[in-house]
Amino acid sequence: MFFLAIRQLISRPQQTFLTFFGILLGTAGYVVFSGMMLGFQEYITDQLVNNDAQIRISPRDEVLKEESFKGVFFPDSTVHWIKPPSGKTDSTQLTNVNGWFLKLEQDERVEAYAPQLNRQLIFKYGKQTLPGKLYGIDPTRQLRVTTIGNYVEKGNLRDLDRGGDVIFVGAGLLEKLGAESGDTIQVVSTNGTVSNVKVAGVIRVGNRLIDESSVYASLRTVQRITQANGIISEIVIRLKDVSQAAEVATEWSFFTKDKVQSWDQAYESILSVFKTQNIVRDTTTFTIILVVAFGIYNVLNMVVNHKKREIAILRSIGFDENDTIRLFIIQGLLLGFVGAILGLLVGAAACYALDGYPIGGTSKSGPAMMNVMKISWNYQIYLNAFLLSVVTSGIAAYIPARAASKLSPVEIIRGSA
Template sequence: MFRPLPFFVGLRYTRAKRRNHFISFISLISMLGLTLGVLVMILVLSVMNGFDRELRTRILGMVPHASINGYQPIEDWRSLADQLEQHPQVVGAAPFIQMQGMLTHNGVVAPVLASGIDPEAEQRVSIIGEHMQSGTLEALREGEFGIIIGELIARRFNVQPGDKLTFVMPEASVTPAGVFPRLKRFHVVGVFKVGAELDGSLAMVHVADAARLSRWQPGQVQGVRLQLEDLFQAPQVAWDLVTRLPGDYYAQDWTRSHGNLFAAIRMEKTMIGLLLLLIIAVAAFNIISTLVMVVTDKKADIAILRTLGASPGTIMGIFMVQGSVIGVVGTIAGGVLGVLAALNVSAMVAGLERLLGTQFLSSDVYFISYLPSQLIWTDVIIICGTALGMSFLATLYPAWRASRTEPAEALRYD
């Protein structure tokens, strides 16, 4: 079978045991460095993609993509919702009333955002129904003052469905006995868990009960929250809707409340990718030092090949093949190991947490309580392609030096 001379000799040099074991060691280090760089870059970018995905599906699945709010309580939210749902980007609408306050139980106090919802309409704009640990949204009934809390709140208060909690509103009531905060007893009807910071800061009550606590008329709401087809169009869609509506309304969207998290993840992914790219660059440019030493060690062989008729281009091709083999093997090994690590890192970290009896990502500190990972094959192709490109470029200078070797000069002392 015909094989071009550069490939034949280059591959032979790669497989051969060199007299200089230090050169073999440097070659191995270059290959391992490239493998490690590709592996780590695929793994880290997959984790960043996982955080990005969880932000979209969990955090932004619980908070409204956009909301239309009234400066005064909205009387007929159903007709407003019907108008909003005529927009092609709007896939669901539901009323809400938000109340800041504190929950207390047996002397334990925690701040909370209580959101008044309509249980039937809420399922069109939120994923809360899919993450109920106990109870259901339908358990929220008008006039019964039930409350659904997050798993972290339930754990902090050590309560379960059927227990009582006291909601303290940031308002005071003046009585003949003095000034007292406004209090209301709720009974727990459900517990949800989305694995994010919302488990410790969000509670839900019936929208009619929230209106009564806010001293509004029955049927009045604060605004209508929207689920959009494309959440990244939220600012434009919200502005378009509020300018078309008759009446006095203002719009809000998720980029104001949680956009900083999304922007931070995007920026961190870019910066970490650039930093990890330097690891690949260092490993790739180690090939230069390896090939320079190989060229010095093989001067006599190069001279003999030149005297036998090998052209400078052939000599250059030999050492380019040898350096490229190091790059290809290191990149393929790193790519395979990186893909395997990215696909299994969530399970491995969860197993390590169980083994050590600790939690690395606590919901009290981080907005997601586990390590997510999402492998995107485009990232893998770009990383491996970049590594191969750097490896190929690293072979050019040593191979060019080898092609400039003069046979008479190299064989003078041999």
């Protein structure tokens, strides 16, 4: 049966080759397209998960309503508002820092956490004045929660804890100020207080928005500069299992007034873009597979039409309907199997060539966040490509196989006589 199926395919080499080539290109196209899209998604997800907190606890901004003041004024009387309250309260510190520290220490799901005090301030050097965000951190704890240490261009982030008013400045902000590592910069707080700090290091993340606005100092330094002794504005957390981030954040938010948000909740809009990309990928895959299926159907349909006499002879010597169906399905699966295997090899070779290919240049603000092509080597891509090609080939072969099984040997021989 197997050798007979091969002989029938070889008897029409041009159609067989074109169908085989279509399967090969379809499989390779799926591998390359999926590798590129999933590689981009994996890179961005890694940036979001590792470069920032997996869970962030911050003060909640409350929108003012009539219920916000219930019991505050005249608790034993009914209050009628001439103009209902509006706006919101901008809280700048957590409600129960010590309580959070105790809870995080006892929760086995937490791998590490770090306190922060973040403030928007003004930075001056010479005649240049620029706004920026000053992050007060505990370097030892921060390095366990995020990968900020990987982006230190000059200096050692742990130097922030060695005393003295020193800062690590984003490369873009430092260049705009016209300063260099080792220079002294002035920091102007919201109440007009001016503090002198020394640039001990440079951080270059590759994201212009971060590099042109971020400054890091020790927690104690920021508390002193902003006159906020003992105040913590955020706690950033890393979990042992990042997939539990949303579940844990939702659980914690039930017993606190603070805002508890996981990374996937914070970047929901970006993840929705990933869903759109997956829809585009699936649609493209369906189109490719549909074209491949039509190619297989056309080839086997022509084989049925041109091999009616041979089919009649096979039926006459004992082939039944099921044998005929098997014959053509073997041909379809054979095309799909060989085409899929070679398609996977071609796709993998193309992915290897594209992985690390330069796609972005450098600017005065430093390198782009993603300046080379990222390719995913997830085995699921190759497994899906193989199964789609083989299964589609089998299904596409069944229709002409079914038609061939219905042919009557007597009518075929009589019609060709």
